[in-house]
Amino acid sequence: MKNVHNFSAGPAALPRQALEKAQSSLLNYEESQVSIMEMSHRSKTYENVHFQAISRLKSLMKLDEDTHILFFQGGANLQFSMVPMNFLNNQSSYVLTGVWSEKAANEAKRFGTIDVQTHAKENGYSTIPSPDDLSYDDRNSYLHITSNNTIYGTQWKKFPYSKLPLVCDMSSDILSRDIDYNAFDLIYAGAQKNLGPAGVTIVAVKDSFLKNAHSDVAPMLSYQTFSKSQSMYNTPPVFSIYMLNLVLEWIESEGGVSSIEARNEKKASLLYDAIDRSEGFYRGHAEKEARSTMNVTFNLQHDDLEKLFLQEAEEAGLIGLPGHRLVGGIRASIYNAVPLESCEVLAAFMDSFKRKHT
Structure with a gap:
């Protein structure tokens, strides 16, 4: 193989250690005689992978016991709709810091009124607003931010902590830095940048916030459905979750x-x-x-x-x-x-x- 240095924005570079481990067991996972992609997601063998990935995520993020880890498909783009679909009551606040936060805000407009903070957009998305410069109604359903902005190369260094539940798209910098993940009420992240291959999206949601979710949402678009079913309401993206678990194992091995x-x-x-x-x-x-x-x-x-x-x-x-x-x-x-x-x-x-x- 040609030795290259991969700076792809996503799908992105994966740890060689994780790739080699997957390669070695691709045809015969743990002496099961089949690939991880060929076995039932209800089997004990796959369930061990599934729940090990959840446990590793909670440990590496130092999450409180009352936080649920959920696995979805559809990437952050689906979460742009799911968050307001499940939690928006009348109005919510969105801070624009780049293209992806704009897309999230635009999707939320389908479900209610959006209070949009445009400080960063006014500067060509070259900076991040100070939390002290933000203003919003404390009666809003939640405050939504995007922690890192892949297109413009900006990143929140200090997060806005308010009376509102804090929702964050962390698709491009989750587990890249040691922050207080418990300060957020809901975090979502597509895996294809820091956590694994494309195909699985991670959600970490506090139980106190989850209880506020609307009950009339279609099952496949409901956080409560996936929490109750431990993300096995339908067939999960088993190979992506398997690779996620290997990447988390690599992060542990790196300290x-x-x-x-x-x-x-x-x-x-x-x-x-x-x-x-x-x-x-x-x-x-x-x-x-x-x-x-x-x-x-x-x-x-x-x-x-x-x-x-x-x-x-x-x-x-x-x-x-x-x-x-x-x-x-x-x-x-x-x-x-x-x-x-x-x-x-x-x-x-x-x-x-x-x-x-x-």
């Missing part, structure tokens, strides 16, 4: 979330330092105080130079670097499984490319 966080900060610093010392050759999109440790976004002086950068980067084994189609530029997604070495190689390439083209 847990705090160790992952320290490495992520070092990875991000390598790339932001390369931007900052380039004297304007590379221009980061995010303001320094809002820079994401997951998605490093920047532009060069003109489109032709960006195309050349991407071409030479790919020739050097650096793949997945084109920015999102809405904004262009360069985006290095450096999720948990991206090795430190890959960021070292990219930073060295950035320095070399600048010297070559100035």
Whole structure:
């Protein structure tokens, strides 16, 4: 195999350790003589994987006992609808910090009135609003935020804690840093960036919030249904959950979330330092105080130079670097499984490319 450094925004790099373990047991899982994808999801063998993944998530997130871990399909896009469908009463607050928070707010408008906070949008999504600058009615059903913004490369450093239940889309930075996950009433995250392959979406919801869910929601769109059935109301995405469990096992073996966080900060610093010392050759999109440790976004002086950068980067084994189609530029997604070495190689390439083209 060609040795490449994968900066894909998602589906993203997976830990080699998890991939190799899956490969070794793909045809014969734990001497069952069949693949994990071929056995009943009601079997004891699969149930062990299912509940082990739930246990590992609760442990790594240090969640209280009254928090439920649920597995869904449909990615964050389905959660954009499910959250208001289950919890919105009259009005809720949404903080816009990028494209995905906009999509979440737009879906919520189908179910009620939305109080939209646009501070970050007014600045071209280059920053994150201060929690002190937010204003909302304490009678609203909940406050919704997106913790990390993959397209623009910004990230909440300090979360808004209010009287409202706090709902958060953590699809792109869950388990990337050691935060108080119990401060949120509901967290949802597509797995395909930090937790595993595409196909499963994680929800962590407090029991006190879950009890407020509407009872007239269709079963397949009800958090209460999935809580009562332990996410086995229908056939779950068994292989994605199996891979999720292997990735969580890898995080444990690496020393847990705090160790992952320290490495992520070092990875991000390598790339932001390369931007900052380039004297304007590379221009980061995010303001320094809002820079994401997951998605490093920047532009060069003109489109032709960006195309050349991407071409030479790919020739050097650096793949997945084109920015999102809405904004262009360069985006290095450096999720948990991206090795430190890959960021070292990219930073060295950035320095070399600048010297070559100035």
